[in-house]
Amino acid sequence: VGDGHDSPGEVERIYREQGGQMWRSVLAWAGDAEVARDSVAEAFAQLLRRGQEVRDPERWVWRAAFRIAAGDLKARNRYGSLTDEGSYEMEEPARELLHALRTLSAKQRACVVLHHAAGYPVREVAIIVGSTPAAVKVHLMRGRRRLRALLENDA
């Protein structure tokens, strides 16, 4: 039996502490504010439903949000479409970053976002994306190199 969480209050605490960062991370990964909104809400709703079943709720809900976002994107058959750019306020550097992230592969994007937006160390990123630390390092290096090249060209 794992640690789990025993109350909606605990889930709300996790949401209050990490929900905003999670929404921004999923937004950066998916490039779609509506997908980010739906996947974060659904991930926390599933965490509430599963109760004590989930042994590590914080890690679980991050993974769930990205998995749900991937499913939503697959269903909509679009990645990083940035269709509702005007629906939320965002500074220009962040908007440029989101456009640049669209050019990365899904796995590179996930590694870069989890490491740089969510602040996870490489080992945690590897667990979340289902990969190895060595592979994550390679994805990070390639992703960062691509981002630098794109953002320099835009300048």
Add this chain to the structure above:
Amino acid sequence: MPDFRDGFESLGRTKAPDLWGDIAARSPREERPSALRRVGVVALAVAIAAAGIGLAIRSFGRVDRPASDFRSLRIAAVAKIDGQIDVVALSLDDSELLRLTHSAEWEAEPAWSPDGRKVAFGAGALSSDEPDTRIVAVSIADGESELLVPPRSYENNDPDNPVGQPAWSPDGTALAFTVFGGGGGIYLRSGAGEIQRLTQAGPPTGRIDSSPQWDPDDDRILFVRDDLVQGRTLLMAVDPGMGKAEPVIVLSNDADVQDASDLAMSPDGWRVAFVSRGLYVLDTINLHLDRLTTCDPVECGGDHSPAWMPDAGKIIFLRGDAPYSIRTDGTGLARLFPTDLTLWGVDWRPSPVVATPQPPPDCGVAELTSREYDVTLSRTQGSPGTLVTVSGPTLRGEDGRWAPMDGLEVWWNDPQLAGPEVEQDATHLKVATQDPGDVCRFEVAFDVPDVPPGSYPVVVRFYNDEGYGWSREHNFSVISP
């Protein structure tokens, strides 16, 4: 100069919506529609192939090939050897085989323990009037066997309805298993050896429960329920502590799925593979179902016995009696290795190999298909040297299992290359093989003026999407531009 970090800092200042009201308002356990990908229909039940009917029985005169190092044994299988059905552990290229049982009985459904040290399986006499079926575990290192579920320790006393399908808990202490027939259902063996019935199935109930698999993320066991009364096949989940079973999805709602068997939970806990009219993968969060293979049991032997590789990127399975692998997106279908063994069931060793990289059997096994690659120098914090990453090399082994490689890491142990003069992402160099067929000999040509020519000891580690690889120390020749 703009940097992507400025973008992330800016993103961190973006105001996120408050979703708590939305979260709280979402109805409990609503059934999400299944986005099923229909690929076609195969008319015959794959269960026929899974049961081994129609598989050729051949005599090989095979002798045991003792494994020099049991860590190289990655696959557990039930195989026919010298007329006997036994449990074996195999290396990836079939060059090593460790025979775990030598018995005239039958064995079935091997399952590695999470630490990779033991294999559990069902066993019983080929012909017996007594209910003697049981579940046994054998140690890979010393061959010691342990009786986990003794005969008659469960409620079923019907000799024709055996016990089997062992599934280890994520921590390796408990074991879920299936009892078929009267008194049937999903059972649990605790770490203390106590046996408990979790679900009620069997003839009086009108349903069959089978194929338990532990969800590594959650404290629940997934299994297949055939509801014979309503003619449905469901994926169910049961809490081993509470014993309460709930449906996850009605698999047979999809016209493409008739029955389901051979559940295999991915190591990351997000997907479950199963067999129906081919090999399928269900995302347990989104409940998206993908069909990976179409294989007529008559024409190609049928696909069965799926098992996940540790990074969840590939699934191995049996097509007829031969081992195959396929990526989880349905691409890359390939024969895993040639073998003269007749195999009935396979499982992949769960321990990640990255922590203990294995040397290749022969340096000539892998082959670089291109002689030059652009690489980037960088320094990795905490590493023994400087990490050199090669962009997208393709290594091709004799059986194709090394191709395509996702990357190549070169750890420079020489202090001249790990010094402060080498900056992260500073420059490029080229790696070339002297002989495309020999990965043991490389030349590294630097474009960096401050790296002097010479011979440098390095450790090279090859890996691919599965994270498998091997490491070996080389002397690299550095040639000035």
